[in-house]
Amino acid sequence: AQSVTQLDSHVSVSEGTPVLLRCNYSSSYSPSLFWYVQHPNKGLQLLLKYTSAATLVKGINGFEAEFKKSETSFHLTKPSAHMSDAAEYFCVVSFYNQGGKLIFGQGTELSVKP
């Protein structure tokens, strides 16, 4: 069965320090992988996506993610956190052979301390 697991429900960092949000997936097929961000009372916004091209994917607002097939991981990173990064982050997996069905992780709440 296909699934996605976000390993931390809450991550707290200080402003200016690196961010690491962890995501692992389970799949027998080659997946598409996405990271979405959700600010309070706002809609879900796409940060970045992996589409089987480069394994290191760059997204908006300085975020990056690296696809590691051997580890079935797609961790999200940012070198330096900003206060505006505080939000809920979702790792999402999609399977083209299933009509593009999107499966969401449980989410990681990122807090940024001044």
Next chain:
Amino acid sequence: EAGVAQSPRYKIIEKRQSVAFWCNPISGHATLYWYQQILGQGPKLLIQFQNNGVVDDSQLPKDRFSAERLKGVDSTLKIQPAKLEDSAVYLCASSLQGQNRAEAFFGQGTRLTVV
């Protein structure tokens, strides 16, 4: 490019009442999704349409939830009768058909409170 439009933004109803949500996807997007997001959880897929046909409704509680997509464009999601546990944000999303590994674009959602 206009985004995914949803209405209403907020709705409060009593249990056992009925409610309907409306979604207008991005023009040209053949795939439309309805998700339920309960507070503190990730969104859960309720139903997925490809044009006006249902691709996946395996997690839709069909005894009380129904959805339709008229002419492969707008969609409505209905709950009848509502239960307290239906309190959640209902998200509509759309994506291009046939585009390999296409991302979904989400609306602002409808926050439903059942009292």
